[in-house]
Amino acid sequence: MREFLLGNEAIARGAWEAGVKFVSGYPGTPSTEIIETLAMRFPETNPRWSANEKVAFEEGMGAAIGGLRVLVTMKHVGLNVAADAFMVFPYSGTNGGFVVISADDPGMHSSQNEQDNRYLARVGKVPVLEPSDAQECHDFMIAGLELSEQFKSPVMLRTTTRLAHHKGLVEVGERREVEKKEFVRDAKRFSVPIYRLIRRPEVEKTLNALTAYAETCSFNRMEHNDNKSIGVVTSGIAYQYVKEVMPNAGVLRLGMTFPLPANLLREFCSQYETVYVIEEGEPFIEEYMRNLGITNLKGKEIFGLIGEYSPGRLRSALALGDPPKPFTEQVNLIPRPPMMCVGCGHRTVFAALKQLKVTVSGDIGCYTMGALPPYEAEHTTFCMGASIGVAVGLEQAGHKDTVAIIGDSTFIHSGIPPLIDAVYNKSHLTLVILDNSATGMTGSQQNPASGKNLLGEETPKLDLEAFCRATGVSSVEVVDTWQRKEIVNTIRRAIAYKGPSVVIARGPCNQLPEIKKRHVIPFIVEEELCTKCDACFKVWCPAITRTEQNFPVIAAHECTSCTVCAQVCPTDAIKLAEAFA
Amino acid sequence: MNTYSLMFAGVGGQGSLLIAELTSLAAVSAGYDTKQTEVHGVSQRGGSVETHVRFDRVEKVHSPIITPGEAFAVIGLEKLEALRFAHYVDQKNGTIFINDHELIPASVADAEKIYPHETIEYLKSMGLRVIVLPASRMARDLGDGRMANVVLLGALSTILPIPQDLWEKTIKLRIPAKYLEGNLKAYQAGKEMMS
Numbered sequence: 001m002r003e004f005l006l007g008n009e010a011i012a013r014g015a016w017e018a019g020v021k022f023v024s025g026y027p028g029t030p031s032t033e034i035i036e037t038l039a040m041r042f043p044e045t046n047p048r049w050s051a052n053e054k055v056a057f058e059e060g061m062g063a064a065i066g067g068l069r070v071l072v073t074m075k076h077v078g079l080n081v082a083a084d085a086f087m088v089f090p091y092s093g094t095n096g097g098f099v100v101i102s103a104d105d106p107g108m109h110s111s112q113n114e115q116d117n118r119y120l121a122r123v124g125k126v127p128v129l130e131p132s133d134a135q136e137c138h139d140f141m142i143a144g145l146e147l148s149e150q151f152k153s154p155v156m157l158r159t160t161t162r163l164a165h166h167k168g169l170v171e172v173g174e175r176r177e178v179e180k181k182e183f184v185r186d187a188k189r190f191s192v193p194i195y196r197l198i199r200r201p202e203v204e205k206t207l208n209a210l211t212a213y214a215e216t217c218s219f220n221r222m223e224h225n226d227n228k229s230i231g232v233v234t235s236g237i238a239y240q241y242v243k244e245v246m247p248n249a250g251v252l253r254l255g256m257t258f259p260l261p262a263n264l265l266r267e268f269c270s271q272y273e274t275v276y277v278i279e280e281g282e283p284f285i286e287e288y289m290r291n292l293g294i295t296n297l298k299g300k301e302i303f304g305l306i307g308e309y310s311p312g313r314l315r316s317a318l319a320l321g322d323p324p325k326p327f328t329e330q331v332n333l334i335p336r337p338p339m340m341c342v343g344c345g346h347r348t349v350f351a352a353l354k355q356l357k358v359t360v361s362g363d364i365g366c367y368t369m370g371a372l373p374p375y376e377a378e379h380t381t382f383c384m385g386a387s388i389g390v391a392v393g394l395e396q397a398g399h400k401d402t403v404a405i406i407g408d409s410t411f412i413h414s415g416i417p418p419l420i421d422a423v424y425n426k427s428h429l430t431l432v433i434l435d436n437s438a439t440g441m442t443g444s445q446q447n448p449a450s451g452k453n454l455l456g457e458e459t460p461k462l463d464l465e466a467f468c469r470a471t472g473v474s475s476v477e478v479v480d481t482w483q484r485k486e487i488v489n490t491i492r493r494a495i496a497y498k499g500p501s502v503v504i505a506r507g508p509c510n511q512l513p514e515i516k517k518r519h520v521i522p523f524i525v526e527e528e529l530c531t532k533c534d535a536c537f538k539v540w541c542p543a544i545t546r547t548e549q550n551f552p553v554i555a556a557h558e559c560t561s562c563t564v565c566a567q568v569c570p571t572d573a574i575k576l577a578e579a580f581a
Numbered sequence: 582m583n584t585y586s587l588m589f590a591g592v593g594g595q596g597s598l599l600i601a602e603l604t605s606l607a608a609v610s611a612g613y614d615t616k617q618t619e620v621h622g623v624s625q626r627g628g629s630v631e632t633h634v635r636f637d638r639v640e641k642v643h644s645p646i647i648t649p650g651e652a653f654a655v656i657g658l659e660k661l662e663a664l665r666f667a668h669y670v671d672q673k674n675g676t677i678f679i680n681d682h683e684l685i686p687a688s689v690a691d692a693e694k695i696y697p698h699e700t701i702e703y704l705k706s707m708g709l710r711v712i713v714l715p716a717s718r719m720a721r722d723l724g725d726g727r728m729a730n731v732v733l734l735g736a737l738s739t740i741l742p743i744p745q746d747l748w749e750k751t752i753k754l755r756i757p758a759k760y761l762e763g764n765l766k767a768y769q770a771g772k773e774m775m776s
Contacts, residue, residue, distance in 0.1 A: 004609050109620065166618035166645035167605065240643040312648035323649035324668040327707065331697040333665060336686040338593065338621075338628030372688050542627060542687050557727070 002171050007137040007164045011101065011157070012037035014141030015071045016045050018097070019178035022063035023047035024056035026413065027442035028075030029110035030164035031103035035073055036443070039454045044175075045071070049445055049454050052384075052413040053078035057085040057100065064098040064154075065190060067181035069145050073101040076115045077383065081414065086154075087124045091192045091199040093152035093206065095181040097145030100126075103159045106280045107308035110161075110441075112364070112383060114306065116281035121156045121258050125207050128156045128258040129219060132239040134168035140219070140255065149181075151213075153206050158257070160280055162237045162308060211259040219255030220264060224271070231272030233265065233285060238278045238309050245314040249276075260288050269294045276302075276318075280309050340369055342543040343560025345481035345507035346434055349405070350375035351539070352488040353432075358403045358495065361394060363387035363415070365407040366441045367434055374540050378405065385414030392418070392427045403495065405432045408449040408464065409439035416471075422500055423472040429500045431473075432491060434481070435464055436509035444511040468502045475499065481507035482562045510560050521578045522559035523566055527551050529573035536565040536574060583639050585613075585741065586647040589632040590666040591658030592684050593621060596730035599755075600656070601632035603734060604741075607751040608636035611743045616645035627687070629662055638742075654740065656733055658716075659684050660700045667704055677709055678736055680716040680729050712736065712775075719770050728760075728767035735771020 005013065012034045015023065023045050025035050038047040050056035053074040060072035072082075079086060079102050086100070102120075105111040121128045127147065131140040140157060148155040188195045214220065225231075231250040234242050239253050252268040254260070257279075269275045269289070277286040277299035286299040302317045303309065312323040326333060340346055350370040353360050354377040362368060362378035363386060370378035380390055391404035406415050411433055422429040437451070438444040446452045451461030468476045475497045479490045487505060494501040508515050525536075527549075536544055536552050543558035544565060554565070556577070566574040587604060591597030598619055605617040613636035621630045633647045647669055655670045655677045657663020663679040670677050679701060686692045697703070704711050716732035731752075738748050749765065756764045 004606060004615065162618060162645065166616055168616045168642075168645070169609065169614065240645070244643040310646045310648065311644045312646075315648065323651075324672070325649070326668050327664060327704070331664060331700060331703050332695050333697065334661065334686060334689055334692060334695055336592065336627075336629040336661065336665075337688050339686075339688045341627070369688070373690050374688070540687060557725075 002169045004167055005134050005138070005170045006033055006167050007131070007134045007159060008033035009037045010134040010138035010170045011141045011159070012042060013170070013172055014138040015099075016042035017173050017175050018142040018145045019069050019176050020045045020071050020145070021068040022060065023071045023073070024050045024059045025073030025101075026050055026053045026056055026078055027439050027445045028078050028103065029442055030105060030159070030161045031073045031075050031078075031101055032442045032445070033164075034071075034101060035454065036445075043455060047454055049439075049447060051448060053082040054085060057082035060098060060100070061085060061089055061094075064094045064096045065092065066183045067096050069097045069178055071099050071101070071141075074103070075111065076102055076104040076117050077111060077113065079117055079120055081384065083120065086120070086126065088192055089154045090125050090203050090206065091196065092190045093202070094148060094154055095152070095183060097148040098154045099141065099144040099148060099157050100154060101157050101159060103161075103164050104281060105161050107161060112381070114281070116284060117156070117158060118257055118284045119282065121158075125203055126154050126156050126258070127151070127210050127256065128158050130158050130236045130255060130257050131163060132236060132253065132255070133163070134166065135170050136255070137163065138170050138172065143219070151206055151210055153210065158236070160236055166237075207259060211261075214256050214259050214261040215264050217256055220261060221253045221255065222268060223251040223253065225250040228271055229273045231268060231275045232278055233268065233275060233289070234278040235285060236280055238280050241309055241311045241314050242278055244311045245318065245320065254285060257285060260285060262292055265289055266292060266294065269296060272296070274298060278303060278309070278314065337372055338369065339372075339542060340366060341510055342541055342558045343510045343562040345436055345505065345509075345562070346370065347540060348481055348484045348487045348564060349432060349434060349505050350377045351484065352491050353377040353403060353405070355488060356491060356495070358401045359394065359399055361387045361391040361402055361404045363404075363406040363410050364441075365410055365434070367405060367407060370405070384410055385418060388415055388418035388422055388429065388431060391429055391431075392422050392425070395427055395429070400428065401495070403430045403432060403491065405434065407440065408433060408435040408437060409447040411464075412448050412462065419468065419473070420471050427500055428498070430491070430494045430497075430503075431501070432503045432505060433464060435504050435506045436481075438509035438512050440509045440511065444509050444513075464504055468504075473500045473502050475501035476504070477502075478504045478506055481505040482564055484564060484567055520559065520561045521576050522556040522561060523554055523563070523574050524556070524577045525552050525554060526573045526575055529571045531571055531573075533570060535568045535570060539564045539568055541565060584635055584637040584642060586652045587634040587737075588647055588652045588655045588666050588669040589634065589658075590655065590662040591630055591730070592662060593628050593630050595630075595658045596727065597630055597656070597658050598632050600730045600734040601634050603748075603751050603755055604737070605634050605636070606755060607743045607747050608634070610747050610751060613638050614640070614642045616642045618645035629665060631666055654678060654737060656737055658682070658730055658733065661686075661697060664697055664700045664704070667709065670709060672709060675710065676740060677704060677711045678733055679711060679713050680733055681713050682717040682729065714771065714774055716771065720767055723766050723770060724763055728764055731764045731767040732771035732774075735768040735773075736775050737771075738768075739772055739775040
């Protein structure tokens with residue numbers, strides 16, 4: 001049977017078919033749909049959202065040494081968070097098959113950096129599989145678990161944005177239950193620090209065995225051509241672009257990119273006059289080949305390092321013709337950056353921060369958009385949880401007007417140690433937690449502050465205010481995120497407070513399914529009372545546009561009834577549709 | 582070249598992904614090898630969204646990404662977004678469908694003033710085949726402006742080799758019952774605009 005599946009859905013399907021019994025991860029583009037698909041279609045794989053990627057990895061590690069087949073998912077920067085566990089797991093090795101997804105994002109469509117995690121895998125001595133289409137996402141998921149069990153090694157399945165987020169036809173199968181492996185208490189294997197000297201040679205033994213395996217495994221495939229002028233070594237989605245742009249070239253497609261097969265590469269390159277190395281991301285394969293002493297190579301110097309590849313980019317690089325450029329000569333092709341949703345509770349907070357003219361140390365979430373017009377009220381953003389540490393550092397550098405801002409999910413993910421640190425080191429930190437009870441930017445997933453888990457079951461809701469007080473913050477105030485005046489006053493009080501203070505701006509994300517479903521009475525503009533003063537336009541709600549007579553008009557099916565426009569109207573011309581009727 | 586390449590361009594929330602998906606599913610049901618991919622920014626809504634669809638009856642489709650200059654059709658759900666992706670069209674044999682509708686980017690300063698209101702005239706002056714449809718207005722007249730996407734789908738369907746009954750079957754499979762009747766009407770209205 002064939003299904004039309006996203007790369008990520010194909011991975012989920014593969015995990016289910018392979019008898020996976022534990023799945024953990026933290027949402028992150030482009031990996032999120034794997035766990036969402038498992039929750040929706042294959043809950044018998046026991047999927048969950050974990051507090052962060054390190055926790056997810058460690059839970060997966062436990063489940064795998066405990067004998068289950070395991071999948072752990074994260075985006076590329078998530079593996080930085082999980083790196084501590086990732087680096088040490090090969091020392092003990094696994095019992096049940098263990099696959100970790102590293103979803104890399106060349107082009108940074110939804111990420112703060114470009115990072116080729118094959119290098120992390122090399123540091124950790126973890127084998128890497130790179131599928132080239134949705135079918136292989138499915139097949140390599142299954143084969144990855146088998147490889148993991150064969151070599152008792154964790155396996156990285158590296159996807160990229162285009163692979164994860166493209167759909168193709170996938171031949172699927174049925175679930176096959178796999179017997180649980182036995183867990184034997186064995187400190188000499190699983191207590192790595194104490195027995196590290198015993199374990200260290202084992203890592204090399206496994207890696208050597210994997211290197212020998214790489215030479216003959218079916219992940220790596222030669223597609224020879226009679227014309228021996230051009231050969232291509234490629235991996236991942238770039239293989240598809242090669243097949244399209246250079247249909248007559250001989251190809252060595254590497255489906256396993258760590259460890260790399262030295263003999264296979266030498267043999268392939270010896271048969272072609274010129275060999276192009278075409279890989280998205282860093283020159284991982286290319287550097288290895290150059291180190292082998294292979295010299296008839298062309299790679300990054302013509303295809304480039306930065307951003308996604310595409311057939312058009314390959315054509316340009318190979319001087320096969322430049323595709324047309326966007327039409328911009330006589331027209332103004334203005335950008336359209338993303339924006340906060342209609343009724344988003346973050347707007348009032350950014351309006352307040354702008355009004356208070358403070359320095360804002362931001363974090364990772366939809367609220368990175370607070371850096372854009374019209375607010376321009378977020379001045380630093382780096383990585384998950386950095387808002388708090390950076391604010392503490394800015395304070396030490398004399399910038400005492402700094403406010404840190406972080407969402408509930410990011411706070412749980414990696415804002416907790418820095419908050420404890422800020423209190424411990426006597427910072428005057430002012431922290432605003434945007435608590436929308438969701439991991440918003442990746443699609444409003446559940447988190448420990450939602451009171452619901454991935455499968456929608458009730459679960460204890462993290463008491464953020466009690467938690468902050470427990471760290472030693474004595475000023476913790478909670479405010480309805482849609483009360484604009486109150487937000488300004490509360491943040492102002494928090495800044496003036498002598499000592500660390502936390503403001504929790506609370507209100508559910510409008511993209512949460514239960515909020516989307518609720519019945520909304522929209523606001524409407526009573527034109528007789530409207531003086532066209534434009535005050536309502538300054539709340540920057542995308543649902544408010546102009547009529548031909550220049551009156552504001554609110555799109556009824558978009559309005560979330562957040563009340564903010566009505567709060568700013570000086571003549572009370574904005575009313576609930578029901579009241580008006 | 583037997584591969585049909587289609588570029589769907591719109592603003593997050595307009596449903597360009599939905600009609601791309603319907604097109605892919607219809608192509609799959611007609612027996613084509615099909616690939617689809619979307620490109621969008623960081624957020625759920627409001628940004629520029631592009632979806633690429635490619636299908637071929639004879640050969641395997643390799644790249645899910647379209648190269649500028651090869652699209653059989655560019656489907657713009659909004660004028661600025663149609664302009665942004667117009668160069669993807671095959672300038673000899675391709676068609677650009679444009680919903681005659683403007684959404685002014687809220688997060689760009691003075692956007693109303695610098696918005697390319699003259700997009701349609703400009704693209705026509707470049708010698709491109711441009712089909713302008715008042716899809717948003719038609720959808721509003723049918724009861725819900727959000728169905729502008731399906732009006733465009735109806736128009737698009739008339740130039741693709743996929744049998745008509747498969748389009749309707751696909752819409753029925755994919756659109757929730759509550760919205761089905763309106764969407765079938767929107768699809769029909771788009772089709773009729775092309776006859």
